[in-house]
Amino acid sequence: MSRSRKITIMVVAVVLTASTPFFWLLGDPDTGQLVAASVQGGTGIAALVWALLQSPAAAPQPGIVVTDTGKAEATGGGRASSGVRGPREAGNGPMRVERTGDATSDGSGSSANTGIDLS
Numbered sequence: 315m316s317r318s319r320k321i322t323i324m325v326v327a328v329v330l331t332a333s334t335p336f337f338w339l340l341g342d343p344d345t346g347q348l349v350a351a352s353v354q355g356g357t358g359i360a361a362l363v364w365a366l367l368q369s370p371a372a373a374p375q376p377g378i379v380v381t382d383t384g385k386a387e388a389t390g391g392g393r394a395s396s397g398v399r400g401p402r403e404a405g406n407g408p409m410r411v412e413r414t415g416d417a418t419s420d421g422s423g424s425s426a427n428t429g430i431d432l433s
Contacts, residue, residue: 327361328358390424394417
């Protein structure tokens with residue numbers, strides 16, 4: 315829920331709850347007025363509690379964008395990356411790779427990457 319909407323609901327809830335005693339002060343409260351004021355107060359409290367318990371809106375994940383990478387070269391068991399290298403958990407958001415360069419690896423266990431490497 316957005317912050318402005320949450321604040322609006324909280325303000326309305328406080329107004330509903332605070333105005334409840336005015337129904338009793340306006341005259342001789344009969345059963346109908348007592349029930350109406352009780353429902354109004356309960357609704358205000360329920361709305362206030364609900365608004366307070368709502369989690370904030372999730373921020374969009376920025377994701378990973380790799381563009382126009384250069385040449386990556388690895389030799390003798392090394393690793394080379396001209397893009398992005400990170401843990402597998404980093405790949406939860408959107409990913410985009412455009413116009414990557416050449417990747418070359420030479421030798422046992424060597425790896426080269428010009429895009430996204432989540433290993």
